[in-house]
Every structure is written in C-alpha cells, then in structure tokens.
Amino acid sequence: MIKLTRLNESELVINAEMVVFIEAIPDTMLTLISGKKIMVSEPVDLVIQRIIEYKRNCNQLLISGE
Numbered sequence: 001m002i003k004l005t006r007l008n009e010s011e012l013v014i015n016a017e018m019v020v021f022i023e024a025i026p027d028t029m030l031t032l033i034s035g036k037k038i039m040v041s042e043p044v045d046l047v048i049q050r051i052i053e054y055k056r057n058c059n060q061l062l063i064s065g066e
Helices: 044-064
Strands: 002-005 011-014 019-024 028-032 037-040
Touching: 002 044, 011 037, 019 044, 028 044
Parallel strands: none
Antiparallel strands: 002 011, 019 028, 028 037
C-alpha cells in the first residue's frame, strides 16, 4: 500500500498492485485495474518511486522469510 494525497489534500492509501497507468494530464491520474481513475497531487515520478519502494519492501520480506 502507498500513501498519496487527493487534490483536496485528504490522504489516500492505494494498493500499488492495482495501479495500471499513471498519467500527468497535468495533474497525476492513476488508473486502477477496476478502471477507476484517481487524481492525486504527487507528481508522476514520486508515485513511481513509492510503488518501487513498496515492491522492494515486499520482495525483502519474501527473501528474509518474515
């Protein structure tokens, strides 16, 4: 799960595994597997960075056996 911010400044937690597309149009729009679209205030690069960190953490847990 990654923590992001909606355009109205409320926090949102999204399952990173459900993200299909990330677009800058000009705000960042996430498209989920379900087809739902969510606008967030973080730039595309930051969303990508958070997804990569999430996946790294998941892989470390698998490798360490925790």
